[in-house]
Amino acid sequence: MDQNARSEPDPRSPAKRLKDVEVSVPIVYGTISFWLGKKATETQSHKWTVYVRGATNADLGAVVKRVVFQLHPSFNNPVRAVESPPFELSECGWGEFEIAITLYFHADACDKPLTLFHHLKLYSEDEPGTQSIKKPVVVESYDEIVFPDPSENFFARVKNHPAILSYVSAPLGLHSGRIEEVNEAKEEETKDHPLSQWFKNFSEGDELSKLAAARQQVQGHIVKLRNQLSSMNGQLESVVIECD
Amino acid sequence: MDAKDILGIPKTTPSLPHEKKSRPPKDSQRKPDGISREVYALTGGLAPLMPSIDVNQLKKKTQAENEKITWQWLPFTSSARKDNLQLYHWVRVVNGVPPTGDYSFAKYNKSIDVIKYTDEEYEKFLEDPAWTREETDQLFDLSARFDLRFVVIADKLPYSRTVEELKNRYYSVSRAILIARAASPADVSGHPLVKEPYNLAQETERKRALSMILSQSKHQERRDAEVYAEAKKIMEARMAAKAAQDSELIPISTGGAGDAERDNVNVDDESPSNPQFLSAPPISIAETASASASLRKLRVYLRTYGFEQMVQAASSSAGLRTIKRVEQILQDLGVNMKPKVPTKTVCEEHLELRKEILTLLNLQKQFQYKEAEGSSYREGSYPETPGTPKSFQRILDQDRTFIPDSTCFGGEHIVKRDQKRKAPGRPTDASSSPANKRPRKLKNTDE
Numbered sequence: 001m002d003q004n005a006r007s008e009p010d011p012r013s014p015a016k017r018l019k020d021v022e023v024s025v026p027i028v029y030g031t032i033s034f035w036l037g038k039k040a041t042e043t044q045s046h047k048w049t050v051y052v053r054g055a056t057n058a059d060l061g062a063v064v065k066r067v068v069f070q071l072h073p074s075f076n077n078p079v080r081a082v083e084s085p086p087f088e089l090s091e092c093g094w095g096e097f098e099i100a101i102t103l104y105f106h107a108d109a110c111d112k113p114l115t116l117f118h119h120l121k122l123y124s125e126d127e128p129g130t131q132s133i134k135k136p137v138v139v140e141s142y143d144e145i146v147f148p149d150p151s152e153n154f155f156a157r158v159k160n161h162p163a164i165l166s167y168v169s170a171p172l173g174l175h176s177g178r179i180e181e182v183n184e185a186k187e188e189e190t191k192d193h194p195l196s197q198w199f200k201n202f203s204e205g206d207e208l209s210k211l212a213a214a215r216q217q218v219q220g221h222i223v224k225l226r227n228q229l230s231s232m233n234g235q236l237e238s239v240v241i242e243c244d
Numbered sequence: 245m246d247a248k249d250i251l252g253i254p255k256t257t258p259s260l261p262h263e264k265k266s267r268p269p270k271d272s273q274r275k276p277d278g279i280s281r282e283v284y285a286l287t288g289g290l291a292p293l294m295p296s297i298d299v300n301q302l303k304k305k306t307q308a309e310n311e312k313i314t315w316q317w318l319p320f321t322s323s324a325r326k327d328n329l330q331l332y333h334w335v336r337v338v339n340g341v342p343p344t345g346d347y348s349f350a351k352y353n354k355s356i357d358v359i360k361y362t363d364e365e366y367e368k369f370l371e372d373p374a375w376t377r378e379e380t381d382q383l384f385d386l387s388a389r390f391d392l393r394f395v396v397i398a399d400k401l402p403y404s405r406t407v408e409e410l411k412n413r414y415y416s417v418s419r420a421i422l423i424a425r426a427a428s429p430a431d432v433s434g435h436p437l438v439k440e441p442y443n444l445a446q447e448t449e450r451k452r453a454l455s456m457i458l459s460q461s462k463h464q465e466r467r468d469a470e471v472y473a474e475a476k477k478i479m480e481a482r483m484a485a486k487a488a489q490d491s492e493l494i495p496i497s498t499g500g501a502g503d504a505e506r507d508n509v510n511v512d513d514e515s516p517s518n519p520q521f522l523s524a525p526p527i528s529i530a531e532t533a534s535a536s537a538s539l540r541k542l543r544v545y546l547r548t549y550g551f552e553q554m555v556q557a558a559s560s561s562a563g564l565r566t567i568k569r570v571e572q573i574l575q576d577l578g579v580n581m582k583p584k585v586p587t588k589t590v591c592e593e594h595l596e597l598r599k600e601i602l603t604l605l606n607l608q609k610q611f612q613y614k615e616a617e618g619s620s621y622r623e624g625s626y627p628e629t630p631g632t633p634k635s636f637q638r639i640l641d642q643d644r645t646f647i648p649d650s651t652c653f654g655g656e657h658i659v660k661r662d663q664k665r666k667a668p669g670r671p672t673d674a675s676s677s678p679a680n681k682r683p684r685k686l687k688n689t690d691e
Contacts, residue, residue: 022588024547024588026587105544109544110543110544111543112543112544114544114545114546116546142584142585142586143546143547143548143586144546144547144586144587144588145544145545145546145547146544146545146546146547146550147543147544148539148540148541148542148543148545149540165588167588202584202585203585204585204587204589204590206585207580207583207584207585207590208589208590208593210577210578210579210580211579211590211593211594211597212593213577214574214577214578214579214597215593215596215597215600217577218573218577218597218600218601218604219600221604222600222603222604222607225604225607225608225611226607228611229607229610229611229614232611232614232615233614
């Protein structure tokens, strides 16, 4: 780790870090599992794939160097490294368990790994008992890898990459502005992944609209309460004066 | 264990000269036989209040085979008596041999050697303007007669002196004579009378404090408790105001709440009727700042992790109950406790929402405080004032409208979920509450 850092321009040197810039990589990680139907045996009832992908299916290779999946110890070689994109792994099995997914980054980005946890799902909870060969069980989570104060080199290299969002942090509490708007090329970048038809779309719109509605309601109550408080103050004072 | 222990007073006063030094701790820590380890642990090493003797231990004490024990009514002599009075008692006789030796309780007949001073010594060392020779003589006579039971001595003396005064005179005289008679000061330096002189002022104060605590009436105790409770309430109100002020400093982004209202509240806060709501240094801002600073020190982190840290920091100044309420309100509003798509904007919006809810809760608290204040004014002096109670009630009712409102939201939330399951991705609007207009619009542009 240290040797890596020394051979390349030291990413930890504070002079080369971009203050108040944030590189953010939206990712989706999860599993897709197919029931094997008639071919299912007692120990191999499902074929599943665990993966880490860009949220818009963009290639993560510019940031992620290697992904290590840690499977249940009952598998042969339960610790498996995937050295190049797509970062995914397929296996057959019969049981659900938690998969630890460790991401290693390119040296200019970060020398520390990041670990995610995903629970492999083979049996749908929404429709229990109805397994079909054609419709897989898909469980995905959205998250963002955040590199605060990235090194200049890294930022220059990835800032126009479709998988990456960059932000300038504003002073505390205020909203930060996005440097690069969502890259238009993104949709085109989508690779023809054999499983891509099952990938979920994660859009912040729904979440944002819910939040906006909630904030509006809360703010309304705040205003109402403040008015009441101030009018009550007036009344209180008059009561006090009367008392005096 | 003494009166101070019983009354829960810390032992700061120096112990009386005749008091024994406390035993070395290891004595008290050794577990006595016959008590189970668990029970002993419960006592914390203190001597039990009830005698704890293992019954089995008593039964075990079987007499030896060849012992023949009888109890006989026999005369005895005691070295503690000087009058040769013949007394009888029942005594245990083993194999027909009565016990010999002194009466077993004679050793408890302690007598105290009260110092006797000569005329010469008195003139030389013991002159005291506060005491006459006659008084001092009387004191020492009675001290010898009543074995230093100063309460009794004070009672018997023809002149009125406090117990402390008597003790002070007695100990200072004894001390002076002791030092005067010693060959060198070093010979008596270890003597308790010399080492720890009687402190009249301290003892008087100690007694006064004790009697004060003992003579406190129930009524006084209750009043004290009320004062403490009131002080606690004021402190809490100040904390709440502080927190409210903090969240006030964070601008509400959409500007939905007009500046006029905010100014209004600020003016109110500075009004003389409620000085406890005056400004205080912002806490939660500092907390969030330090949280985001420590996040930035990380080389890499997940957005969800950062989000959790910020949520924790923002609610660090709030109590557990407040945090629970915030989460309840979030749920009622149909907002995911943890964003499903935690983008930067979503997380920031979510944090803002939490701050606003905290502000709202603080306002509610202030409101209730004011309401209580108002009602106390009313009850205190104007119980029959018409009009005011009504308007207060109205305000209170309005305050509570938040809950019904939000349950409506919660209901809608459930409906939404159900529909989603059947037809994912379709925009759904089950209710037409005005607060829902915005989301609908946004949704249409989104999907």
